Amino acid sequence: MSKRIFTGDLATKEMRAIAEDSSIQTIWDRKLKQEPHCGFGTLGICCKNCNLGPCRIDPFGEGAQCGVCGADADVIAARNLLRHIAAGSACHNDHGREIIKTLLLASTGKAPGYKINDAVKLERFAKEYGLETSGKDVNKLAEELAERLFKEYGQQSGELMLTNRAPKKQIDIWRVNNLMPRGIDREVTEALARTNIGVDNDYRSIMMQGMRTALSDGWGGSMIATDLSDILFGSPEPLRAKANLGVLKDDQVNIIVHGHVPILSDAIATASVDPALIQLAKDKGASGINLAGICCTALEVLSRKGVSVAGNFLQQELALITGAVDLMIVDLQCVMPSLPSIASCFHTKVVSTNPRAHFPGSVYIEFHEEKGMEIARNIITMAIENFPKRDKSRVHIPKESRDLVGGFTTEYIFKMLGGNYRSTFSPLNEAIISGRIRGVAGVVGCDNPKLKSGETHITLVKELIRKDVLVVQTGCAATACAKEGLLVPEAAFKYAGKGLQEICAAVGCPPVLHLGPCVDNSRILTACCEMVKEGGIGKSLDELPVAGAAPEWMSEKAIAIGWYFVASGAMVVFGNPYPLHGSHNLTKFVTEEVESVTGGKWAFEPDPIQMAKIIIEHIDKKRQALKLKPMMYP
Numbered sequence: 001m002s003k004r005i006f007t008g009d010l011a012t013k014e015m016r017a018i019a020e021d022s023s024i025q026t027i028w029d030r031k032l033k034q035e036p037h038c039g040f041g042t043l044g045i046c047c048k049n050c051n052l053g054p055c056r057i058d059p060f061g062e063g064a065q066c067g068v069c070g071a072d073a074d075v076i077a078a079r080n081l082l083r084h085i086a087a088g089s090a091c092h093n094d095h096g097r098e099i100i101k102t103l104l105l106a107s108t109g110k111a112p113g114y115k116i117n118d119a120v121k122l123e124r125f126a127k128e129y130g131l132e133t134s135g136k137d138v139n140k141l142a143e144e145l146a147e148r149l150f151k152e153y154g155q156q157s158g159e160l161m162l163t164n165r166a167p168k169k170q171i172d173i174w175r176v177n178n179l180m181p182r183g184i185d186r187e188v189t190e191a192l193a194r195t196n197i198g199v200d201n202d203y204r205s206i207m208m209q210g211m212r213t214a215l216s217d218g219w220g221g222s223m224i225a226t227d228l229s230d231i232l233f234g235s236p237e238p239l240r241a242k243a244n245l246g247v248l249k250d251d252q253v254n255i256i257v258h259g260h261v262p263i264l265s266d267a268i269a270t271a272s273v274d275p276a277l278i279q280l281a282k283d284k285g286a287s288g289i290n291l292a293g294i295c296c297t298a299l300e301v302l303s304r305k306g307v308s309v310a311g312n313f314l315q316q317e318l319a320l321i322t323g324a325v326d327l328m329i330v331d332l333q334c335v336m337p338s339l340p341s342i343a344s345c346f347h348t349k350v351v352s353t354n355p356r357a358h359f360p361g362s363v364y365i366e367f368h369e370e371k372g373m374e375i376a377r378n379i380i381t382m383a384i385e386n387f388p389k390r391d392k393s394r395v396h397i398p399k400e401s402r403d404l405v406g407g408f409t410t411e412y413i414f415k416m417l418g419g420n421y422r423s424t425f426s427p428l429n430e431a432i433i434s435g436r437i438r439g440v441a442g443v444v445g446c447d448n449p450k451l452k453s454g455e456t457h458i459t460l461v462k463e464l465i466r467k468d469v470l471v472v473q474t475g476c477a478a479t480a481c482a483k484e485g486l487l488v489p490e491a492a493f494k495y496a497g498k499g500l501q502e503i504c505a506a507v508g509c510p511p512v513l514h515l516g517p518c519v520d521n522s523r524i525l526t527a528c529c530e531m532v533k534e535g536g537i538g539k540s541l542d543e544l545p546v547a548g549a550a551p552e553w554m555s556e557k558a559i560a561i562g563w564y565f566v567a568s569g570a571m572v573v574f575g576n577p578y579p580l581h582g583s584h585n586l587t588k589f590v591t592e593e594v595e596s597v598t599g600g601k602w603a604f605e606p607d608p609i610q611m612a613k614i615i616i617e618h619i620d621k622k623r624q625a626l627k628l629k630p631m632m633y634p
């Protein structure tokens with residue numbers, strides 16, 4: 001094992017040691033074999049967009065300064081970045097498309113396992129799309145909405161409807177700078193077309209398309225996915241659950257849902273409490289069925305059904321190495337191709353389900369919403385039947401698991417702050433204006449073996465709440481902090497500054513609010529809109545005392561998210577540098593120049609304490625511009 005400390009998480013350390021003893025290769029071993037990573041790739045100045053290449057730029061200025069076609073470092077790095085944004089946006093947008101399809105099938109009676117769970121939200125959402133709602137049957141309205149949304153995917157001109165949620169000044173910024181996304185699929189397609197050899201050769205123009213593309217994700221596909229998931233599966237409300245590998249049970253059938261789209265995980269969660277299946281599990285010698293999740297689909301069923309989180313991205317292989325998982329069911333995104341081979345060292349079955357995502361070595365059971373519950377029951381039965389094959393002598397479940405509170409939404413924050421009869425964002429704005437809370441930071445994104453995994457999130461978040469910054473989280477970043485016990489109300493008294501403590505005590509909330517999976521970063525956008533609407537802390541998102549961070553990002557989705565926040569006026573700090581530093585001009589554009597266009601920008605800083613300093617300085621600068629009172633407890 002590398003002598004370097006690779007994580008502070010005890011469960012992860014314990015399971016990696018077991019993996020090594022059993023000669024099972026995990027992500028950390030594979031990463032070591034890749035080191036040193038390619039210098040050209042790390043700087044973002046290699047290109048293989050056509051067969052004149054592959055080409056690379058000499059960063060020392062001695063060798064080639066442009067590719068065979070003439071593209072220089074700026075163009076190459078910008079095209080690479082735009083392709084990442086396009087791929088990340090495509091993932092979220094496709095996720096949204098799947099949810100629309102389920103809404104359509106459910107509303108037309110073709111997917112009997114699904115129904116409208118939040119009719120109030122459906123009506124509100126349909127009105128935003130200009131649909132007539134009065135006196136209309138819920139299913140008819142849902143059907144019309146689904147068809148309207150599909151049209152927005154294929155729209156060729158105009159503006160995405162949900163951008164209307166933004167403050168007027170924000171909309172003006174987008175319109176004046178020609179940044180408005182025109183259609184969801186259109187922006188991703190155009191991004192790919194522009195990056196072909198000999199199309200867009202101006203790094204600034206390439207990055208402007210990057211903004212339109214990313215906005216089509218944040219204010220399009222992701223926002224649609226979030227809202228429709230609430231409509232279909234129910235709007236989350238805070239609930240307690242646990243996080244870390246210790247949620248696995250040695251006497252129960254352990255099933256893990258892994259991936260992103262909640263359509264399948266929701267059906268599995270529903271079927272897992274079916275008394276007939278629980279009885280079948282008992283007949284096979286188990287004391288019950290234990291459902292847990294990995295990655296973002298875990299956070300979908302956590303926030304709606306209180307299903308515990310077995311781990312984040314880096315723990316997916318380790319979960320299998322416990323020898324206690326009877327079946328892992330995967331859909332797509334962030335699912336490592338190594339899983340079937342690791343599962344083959346144990347009795348564990350890996351079941352893949354999505355026609356977009358095939359995993360050689362897994363059992364493939366294609367998921368169809370029309371038969372969602374039947375398929376879910378069949379898969380759970382398969383897990384139960386696999387339970388007796390578990391080799392008890394090879395089971396090793398770490399003890400670690402911590403309580404967390406998940407399930408916060410923009411709507412719930414209203415209720416939490418104002419009560420059932422006076423829902424309002426005013427106490428949050430007041431707390432910021434009066435200097436009890438400094439501002440709000442979104443700490444989101446993945447976990448990454450290049451860093452001391454999880455620690456960057458934990459150190460950053462502790463430092464921010466100590467300085468009275470309310471933190472909101474999504475994705476694997478939230479799981480990392482949950483495992484440290486930061487997502488419970490009690491954490492305020494242990495870690496938060498006095499001002500934030502007072503607010504948490506008054507409201508009864510944690511100092512770190514869990515807003516769900518990575519697609520639910522759209523909730524951060526809508527919460528920011530509500531802060532502006534409430535008044536007193538800025539007229540557009542860039543004026544708010546808020547900032548974002550993706551300390552351990554790894555996925556292209558994180559880049560799309562990071563860029564849609566910049567396009568929406570936020571400063572976002574990445575802990576793990578993005579490969580663009582081989583282009584001085586592009587680096588300058590994303591870290592400085594873009595601020596004069598949208599008010600947002602990127603920063604890069606691997607040290608979490610320095611990262612907190614950058615965020616706090618940014619928030620303080622915004623507070624000064626707004627002429628807010630000094631902090632109450634400096």
Ligand code: SF4
Pocket residue numbers: 047048049050051052053054055066067068069070071076196197198
């Ligand atoms: Fe080389 Fe230009 Fe082709 Fe890229 S597009 S591989 S820089 S010739």
Ligand code: MSK
Pocket residue numbers: 260295296313333334445446447474475476477517518519554555557558
């Ligand atoms: S799962 S995108 S590792 S947050 Fe959304 Fe986690 Fe990042 Fe995947």
